[in-house]
Amino acid sequence: MKVHNFNAGPSVLPKEVVKKSAQSVINFNDTGLSLLEISHRSIDFLxxxxxxxxxxxxxxxxxxxxxxxxxQGGATLQFSMVPYNLMNQKAAYLDTGFWAHNAINEAKKFGQVKILFSGKNKNYTYISKNYHIPCNVDYFHCTSNNTIVGTQMKIFPKTSIPIVCDMSSDIFSRKLDFCQFSLIYASAQKNVSSAGMTIVIVKKDILGKLKKNIPSYMDYKIHIQNNSILNTPNVFSIYTSMLTLEWIENQGGLTILEKKNQYKAKLLYDEIDKNHLFENKIHKENRSNMNVSFFLKKKNLEEKFNKMWKKENIVGLDGHRYLGGYRASIYNALPLESVQFLIEIMREFEKKFS
Incomplete structure (x- = not known):
């Protein structure tokens, strides 16, 4: 049975990654041990x-x-770890979505937060480019892709201030100059791995500048010194991420994946825009290539549409509980055929009820 998985996270992974991960749970590398049983300090795990x-x-x-x-701890823990390690007095943030807003609330516990832009009063349907990063802040924080509403930053500001970016829902989905960022963090359960692990990419020279007594687990420098095994890490999720990263390279890297993701997103947005029953509320220049949100223009048709797509083995299409409507998460591993199949369902629904 073919299932079309549009879940926002945990989400679809490459089939070969799932197969190899599953096999490793039975017998990892012919060791006679399950991956779940090996030591996190063994040569195999290192x-x-x-x-x-x-x-x-x-x-x-x-x-x-x-x-x-x-x-561990997801992006949510990073909302606190970032200011714990980088904020001396003040930081600048963009408020572009629900998770960005949560990051701001946590940062306020550590110092002054200057909000350069907030899309909250417009239900986060757009991301402004008209903001200025002050020269007297310790860092600038942004969220590259907003999973719930479906917006995405297409360009990033040029600044001498360290840029911190939450890339949880679009990491490894497009080619960027990643050297422009001083710190990137991303919970793994979107484009990388199973739930329970967070990737942090940090420029080492921004650390250790504050006179703070940082708890060990919250201190990036201590994690670096301990090679991410200060405590027992999520062995399974790290292994699965390694397999996914191999898959990304085998696909041709980020340039190829970006083209595929752009194509999938364009197909779906084009259908939403021309279909008489559906609408997308995001400004076109800010539409996400990862999370496509849409709504029925006639809310009384929701029950019929829900019945139709669920009958066709489509899963994870419900919108976020805060927003309602629908959300198709079309991450790297989602096949083009799943997007095409959803479009067929939408067209069939339009024929019946338009």
Whole structure:
């Protein structure tokens, strides 16, 4: 049975990654042990984390000025870890969505937060480019892709201030100059791995400048010194991320994946725009290539549409509980055929009820 998985996270992974991960749970590398049983300090695991680290740097074209960490606590923990390590007095933030707003609320516990732009009064349907980053802030924080509403930053500001970016829902989906960022973090359960692990990519020279007594688990420098195994890491999720990173390279890297993602997104947005029953509320220049939100123009048709797509083995199409409507998350591993199939369902629905 073919299932079309549009879940926002945990979400679709490449089939070969799922197959290899599943096999590793039974017998990892012919060791006679399950991956779930091996020591996180064994040579087997150290090889996994080393390979995953090298793959991240190679795919993102980063040098050894950057450290790669595989941590726990999700992006939510990073909302606190970032200001704990980087905020002396003041930081600048963009309020572009629900998670960006949560990051701001956590940062306020550590110092002054200057909000350069907020889209909250417009239901986060657009991202302004008209903001100025002050020269007296410790860092600038942005969220590259907003999973709930479906907006995405297409360009990033030029500044001498360290840029921190939450890339949880679009990391490894497009080619960027990643050297423009001083710190990137991303929860893994969108484009990288299973839930329970967060990738942090940090430029080492921005750390250790504050006179703070930072708790060990919250201190990036200590995690770097301990190669991400200050405590027992999520072995399974790190292994799965390594497999996904191998898959990304085998696909041709970020340039190829970006073209595929743009094509999938264009197909779906074009259908929404011309279909008489559906609408997308996001400004066109800010539409996400990862999370496509849309609504029925006639709310009384929702029950019929829900019945139709669920009958066709489509899963995860419900919009976020805060927003309603529908959301198709079309991450790297989602096949083109799943997007085409959803479009067919939307067209069939239009014929019946337009």
């Amino acid at each position: 090889e996994i984390i080393e390979k995953a680290t090298c793959l991240v740097k190679r795919i993102m074209n980063l040098n050894d000025d950057y450290a790669i960490l595989f941590l």
